[in-house]
Amino acid sequence: MSPGEKHVVIAHKLTGLVDFVWNNGAYRDFFVRQLKHHFPDAHIVLFLRNQMTFMASAYSSYLTHGGTYTFKKLFRTGKLGDGSMFAFDYLKYDEMIALYKSHFEKVSVYVYEDFLDDNILFLKRFCKETGLEADMESLKMVKYNEKLRRRFAAFIRICNLFQKKGVQPKRYWVNLPFLFRWMTKQRLIHYNYYRFWGKKLSTEQALGNELMAYIGEYYKESNRNLIQSYGLTQIEKYRYPI
Numbered sequence: 635m636s637p638g639e640k641h642v643v644i645a646h647k648l649t650g651l652v653d654f655v656w657n658n659g660a661y662r663d664f665f666v667r668q669l670k671h672h673f674p675d676a677h678i679v680l681f682l683r684n685q686m687t688f689m690a691s692a693y694s695s696y697l698t699h700g701g702t703y704t705f706k707k708l709f710r711t712g713k714l715g716d717g718s719m720f721a722f723d724y725l726k727y728d729e730m731i732a733l734y735k736s737h738f739e740k741v742s743v744y745v746y747e748d749f750l751d752d753n754i755l756f757l758k759r760f761c762k763e764t765g766l767e768a769d770m771e772s773l774k775m776v777k778y779n780e781k782l783r784r785r786f787a788a789f790i791r792i793c794n795l796f797q798k799k800g801v802q803p804k805r806y807w808v809n810l811p812f813l814f815r816w817m818t819k820q821r822l823i824h825y826n827y828y829r830f831w832g833k834k835l836s837t838e839q840a841l842g843n844e845l846m847a848y849i850g851e852y853y854k855e856s857n858r859n860l861i862q863s864y865g866l867t868q869i870e871k872y873r874y875p876i
Contacts, residue, residue, distance in 0.1 A: 643669075647665070648665045648669065649665075650662025651720070659723065662730070662733065663733075666733060666737055669738075670737045670738065675739075675740075677738075677740040677742065678738045678742070679742050679743075679764060680731060680743045681744050682743065682744070682745050682860075682866070684872055686841065686846065686875070689725075689840075689841060690835070690837040692720075694779075694835070697782065697787055697790045698819065700794050700799060700801050701803075702794045702795055702804040702805055702806070705840055705841055706842045706844065708720075709844065710844075713803050722849075725853065726856040727856060728857075728860055745866065745869060747872040748868060758770065781836075783829075783832050784832040784835050784839065786828075786831035787835050790817075793817060795807045796809070796810045851875070852875070853874070860874075
């Protein structure tokens, strides 16, 4: 790396969820220690997202990676909290911030919804605060990952029942993977554009009332701490559970 050049490392896995597995936070602790060892003076940048919409988005990813359960079933069977697939503790952002701050001097925290509100204004501020450079005029603000449409989500889930391979937990009726080689990530994104599949899957439809109520209570204390300890008052505007 030449003098003055910045080395940027971007990976959501560094926050501790590896292939949908939380493992009681062991991965997060491991990655923080490794980052500290290799980049002791790193500037850590963390992005937060409303836990409700985060989980709804994660469900789309679960389906496109071969999952077959509904979110309601994952919740009722305990798979969202046992650490084998996911754990609610993963999205306690105050604990994550505190961990990084205990290892690094420079830790910046941003809210994803601020970017959605005004991406150009956000990026200008972000670049100024992090010392990065970007040609705003050349940037294409095209959303690559869109919410799955309702009927397309159901179609994918049915197709996944005929493939043994896929993210766990899942079930399958019979393994016929050769019939579904067309289901690449790029093609799924392309087919999801068609309005034939209906409206986009809403957060309420993806999670269900029972899980939404649970999330609303589970993260209240953690999110209030984001406001009190880290001054992230804008999360009230974006309806984080408080």
